Amino acid sequence: MKIEKLKKDLATKTAELNTKKAEIRSFTESEDKTIDEVKAGMTEIKEKEDEIKEIRSNIEVLEQASALKVEEKRDDSDLVAPELEENSADNEEDDPEKLKTETKSEAEKDKKTVKDEEKRDAxxxxxxxxxxxxxxxxxxxxxxxxxxxxxxxxxxxGIALKDGKVIIPETILTPEKEVHQFPRLGSLVRTESVTTTTGKLPIFNNSTDLLTAHTEYGQTTKNATPVITPILWDLKTYTGGYVFSQELISDSSYDWQAELQSRLIELRDNTDDSLIITALTDGIKKTTSTYLLGDLKKVLNVTLKPQDSAAASIVMSQSAYNLFDMATDAMGRPLLQPNVTAATGYTLLGKTVVIVDDKLFPSASAGDVNIVVAPLKKAVINFKLTEITGQFQDTYDIWYKQLGIFLRQNVVQASKDLIVNLTGKLKAVTVVQSTAV
The missing domain is CATH 1.20.5 (Single alpha-helices involved in coiled-coils or other helix-helix interfaces)
Structure with missing residues (x-):
């Protein structure tokens, strides 16, 4: 019988599914098995579960059809019985007493049928x-x-959702990740690889010395000794890590290891941003501005020398960016111009604009206007010895794993005189003066 065969197939498939689940659980504890093999096993388990679901559905359909067939047979027998009785009555001799009894019985039966119909209709x-x-x-x-x-x-x-919540299936969609909202500063400054914990980078300063006039056979005047400014570094160690249990790995189909590895990179970038903005503001005298555009032009045209001005970038808080984004020049053109070639997407006065969170600046609050102007690769240097990310395992007396990162670096303020910090309060600052042409 087909239904019996389906039940045997169901038992076989269920046993295979249980065996496969045990096998995949063993994969998660084996160092020889890869994540791809575990994923393939989980896919096979899903396929077997779908097969079992299909077999159960077919069994249910066949059982319903079988029950319907029994009902039809019962109905057919009820219809055939009166006809058989009628035929047998034609072949038998008429018995008045029997006929009278049968007539009375049929009348009572018909009366009962009518009453049942009336009750249903009413x-x-x-x-x-x-x-x-x-x-x-x-x-x-x-x-x-x-x-x-x-x-x-x-x-x-009756039975409500809360009563059946234990067996209601749950679907978890593919996790989505938030994108970091601001440009990273690590790629905008200079990075130098070093091999020792401490050291120096000599910088030869420009000279204003001149040649002197020379007479035949006369003595040559010696020029001043070049001035060398050493940039010193002293590496510091930064570490971080995430610990996750063997139970989390075994009971979850998500690749936690890959997720936490990306989180380590996020920790490193956050640390670089903090160290770099500190180097751009530490010891720098803040200049309070009430006319941002005019003060920016003065910094680029006068404070910085032409080569340094040409290489300068403008790092501004989000609130400062908002002021410039709403401002226009005398011709009605926006001051901030989109630039697809710039990593940060905007330019102002021909310089790359880098937008950072208001609170990234030290001791700043939301709504504060802060702007740093500097040739970033000359003003800040990140001396880096090593960066190690890896997996560390315990001795399996506790059963956990740890992903960690190890940094040896020193972010140094290399040229303090090349950094200008403009600041102000949001309601007290204007971008374009009303008299500006």
């Missing part, structure tokens, strides 16, 4: 009794009868 279901757990459920039968007549459900309570 909503007689509300008079029926449904016995559940030894108690009469008149209210439920009445409510069902009302639903048949009106199509509405009134005052019905």
């Amino acid at each position: 909503g007689g279901l509300q008079d029926m009794k449904l016995k559940v757990g030894g108690e009469i459920a008149d209210k439920k039968v009445t409510a069902f009868a009302d639903y048949l007549k009106t199509g509405e459900v009134r005052d019905v309570t």
